[in-house]
Amino acid sequence: MTPKLRQEIEAKMALYPDRHSATLPALEAAQRVYGWCSPQALEEVAEAMDVTPAYLESVATFYDMLETEPAGRHSIYVCTNISCSLLGADELFRSIADAAGDDPEFNVRPFECLGACDIAPIASVDGVYVGPLSTEDVPQLLEDIRCERPVLPNKQLVKRPCADPGASA
């Protein structure tokens, strides 16, 4: 285990009255280093937290964002829940999955409502929300990720103003 990861996990444990509360943050940190919750990652987190790997595995399998199989470095979650699917999300997902093909860098997954139905259909690329997307955006989206550029800068959620006309700017 890298000293940095161990430090991060120890700092997380110190935040809570009970160290077990650091389980999700610790697994998330280990996943960032190892790419997924690999047996080795679980062993090391278990040692740092003084819990068993089996316990960590049972937790990891419960949560959608923790990968219990090897996964691509760049996660692309495509929302296929109700509001997005009303506006073409299923087609969008297929288009992204096809274009990404079997490139091992990508982890393309259909996802439940991501909490951004205002820009449906949407995807979260390594945590950055972009939308509304059409199948025409797909080549650019993948290209931006490959070149490690900000993805679709003018479709990023954080830049959008509030829809409410009464909310003063």
Added chain:
Amino acid sequence: MKLLFENIDEPGLATREVYERRGGYESLRKALAMEPEAVLAELEASGLRGRGGAGFAMGKKVSFLPKGSIEKYLVCNADESEPGTFKDRELMQKSPHMLIEGIVIASYAAGASRSFIYIRGEYVQQADILDAALVQARAAGYVGEDILGSGHSLSLVVHRGAGAYICGEETGLLDSLEGKRGNPRLKPPFPANQGLYQGPTLINNVETLATVPAIIRIGGEGYAKLGTDTSKGTKLVSVSGHVKRPGNYEIELGVPSREIVYGLAGGLSEGREVKCWFPGGSSSPVLTKDDLDLPYDFDSMAKAGSMLGSGAIIVVDDSTPILDVALKVAKFYAHESCGKCTPCREGTNWTVKMLERIETGEATPMDLEIMASVQEHIIGNCLCVLGDAMAMPIGSMIAKFRDEFERHIEQVRAAHAPAAGAPALTGALA
């Protein structure tokens, strides 16, 4: 009247400086100069009902916490994963200090000394923004030991989830925050008595807590003048689906629903009409275009057989097959069921299979009957209400769009009926 969205797009509002320039943290100073009981009295007078889904009176919930010096916790529910809901996201991202201020005031009224914001793991950017705001709030003495010399102390940690709808349910959330799988707990005991780490715990939604500074500013009575008799105040509404201007709107509770769908959200595209709408996220029974003149408030939605829920309006137009809507909804709950109770685990999976049989033409109209009765058997028979959250909307779709389901069954069966003399198809479509 805007309380939460008043300055929401002001550049830099997420920083302490700009928030303070807009009067931020004045309510905290005011509250700390009062007795905790007096702050609680303002919350009770405001009539504020929880904005996370159940609509329980916030002041009353605070008053349920035991008094005395035992360690108490406050947990902010920022899991926001009810499909259609995205209001907490905009609040946290643009006005994180409003939430922090609300949490500190509520913790003072409740006597809580440790607090957590449980934010869904997908909200990476919003969690980073909250963490940055928290650093500023701590530096200014708004969070930490002996806040502004009041003697009240509060620690606050932003805790990131990892993707599971059920962690929005308050006891599933607590287990998740304790580092376990997010399985709901049997109630009672309620979190007010035995919550996080077995200690008394106040759990409220982001919007509920973010409303607290406004209540202290204008007074509980002033707040109670807004809205209707039983639904006080303003509410953030997330509108999505087939509307021209999807987004978050702050409305006074009790405005006609039509004004939200057609006025604020711009209505549907040319030539389209409302087929159905979910008034409170995908767990709420659907309403139709005939219900659009109902006032949008807790009781009117309940009287109409649905619920205001999280305030997420999903609009579905008349070009959409109801079967598609039902399948999406059922699949979601089947995926998110934690599996602890049989009626929920089996009922959600079975409903998906049944809807798929309708889709492929293997079902008969009798199966609709069975499906409706399965929904009734789920309701009220589980540990948490996730099972109900599927059964209620699916039940409402079968009840309100039965003709369409039957027509679909007939059409698909007719299309695949064996020609005279040909062997009959069995099982799945050949």
